[in-house]
Amino acid sequence: MNLLELKAYAKINLGLYLLQKRLDGYHDILTVFQSIDLHDTLTFERTRSSGMFAISLDGIPVPLGEENLVFRAYRVFCERMHISGGLAVHIEKRIPVGAGLGGGSSDAAVTLKAMDILWDTHLLEEDLERMAGEIGSDVPFFIRGGTAIGEGRGEKLTPIKLPMDYWLLLVCPGIPISTAWAYSQAKIGLTKEEKLTIFKSIFENYSHKALRASLKNELEAVVFQRHPLLRLLKDEMYQWDAFYASMTGSGSAIYGLFNSREKAEAAESFFSIDGRMRTFVCRPISSALYNKLQVKKKTWEQSLAGGKDGNHRRASFLD
Numbered sequence: 001m002n003l004l005e006l007k008a009y010a011k012i013n014l015g016l017y018l019l020q021k022r023l024d025g026y027h028d029i030l031t032v033f034q035s036i037d038l039h040d041t042l043t044f045e046r047t048r049s050s051g052m053f054a055i056s057l058d059g060i061p062v063p064l065g066e067e068n069l070v071f072r073a074y075r076v077f078c079e080r081m082h083i084s085g086g087l088a089v090h091i092e093k094r095i096p097v098g099a100g101l102g103g104g105s106s107d108a109a110v111t112l113k114a115m116d117i118l119w120d121t122h123l124l125e126e127d128l129e130r131m132a133g134e135i136g137s138d139v140p141f142f143i144r145g146g147t148a149i150g151e152g153r154g155e156k157l158t159p160i161k162l163p164m165d166y167w168l169l170l171v172c173p174g175i176p177i178s179t180a181w182a183y184s185q186a187k188i189g190l191t192k193e194e195k196l197t198i199f200k201s202i203f204e205n206y207s208h209k210a211l212r213a214s215l216k217n218e219l220e221a222v223v224f225q226r227h228p229l230l231r232l233l234k235d236e237m238y239q240w241d242a243f244y245a246s247m248t249g250s251g252s253a254i255y256g257l258f259n260s261r262e263k264a265e266a267a268e269s270f271f272s273i274d275g276r277m278r279t280f281v282c283r284p285i286s287s288a289l290y291n292k293l294q295v296k297k298k299t300w301e302q303s304l305a306g307g308k309d310g311n312h313r314r315a316s317f318l319d
Helices: 069-081 103-118 125-133 179-185 192-204 208-214 220-226 228-239 261-271 287-294
Strands: 002-021 027-047 052-059 086-093 147-151 156-159 167-172 244-247 254-258 278-282 295-299 313-318
Touching: 002 103, 002 192, 002 244, 002 287, 027 052, 027 103, 027 167, 027 192, 027 278, 052 069, 069 086, 069 103, 069 125, 086 103, 103 125, 167 228, 167 261, 179 220, 192 208, 208 244, 220 228, 220 244, 228 244, 228 254, 228 261, 254 261, 261 278
Parallel strands: 052 086
Antiparallel strands: 002 027, 002 295, 027 086, 027 147, 052 313, 147 156, 167 254, 167 278, 244 254
16 A cells, blocks of 8 residues: 655744734734754555545644644645545654644645645645645745745745754743734834844844844743743753754744754753753754655555554544
């Protein structure tokens, strides 16, 4: 039985500015999305059961019902392409949940890409990005990945090139942060024009010094006030010689950027010493590498629809 395996890569935000609140309740933002090599692995099988969607899981627990973004992606693809085929999905979940790393959104994006391959629809990336925008604000980024400026709600993307000569340490303290709450409590300080000027200057004149001096995540103020541990984690990154440190998205993951693997691993040894926080040493991924690494076909003796041996959760339902 031929199956399709795709890696769903996490992201970090390099800066996050709130420009204005929109009439639809969302905020216009300005950020740089950066793919990193921490990933979930999803395996897909097109099944003969029309309209049947089945999902199973190993690793970090996540809901497997209709609130799962993988199911939403399946439903959007079926509706837009007027298909009624069945799909079985198995997720090996490694990206921490509720950490600002985009794991659920990445899973949804690779589901759209997998269905495009399995149903031979040959969609353009722009078509997949439009579908992705119906699922969530940051889902379109994960169609191409790499490095991109995100504007609007995060769905307006402009690919850019930045140096990839660093290592990254993620520290995930397991504190759940409501994205809706963080945005609702955040204060918009400088004007939109002032923030655009600062942001443009940072990335046109990119340097490690400029990142630390000027690049901000404006959600940190409200999140750190409620969860002061996160501020301490960020400050400690600098004590371990990170050239830049920040919260990603609305948190709660904190990352530090380091000039060498040795420095990142030395910092990791400190943050992981009591075992209560999950840590990952990662690399950034360019768009070209993102797409090259993502897809892999494989063969299993037993299909996903029939299940696998092992300890895992599973759900199935008709769309």
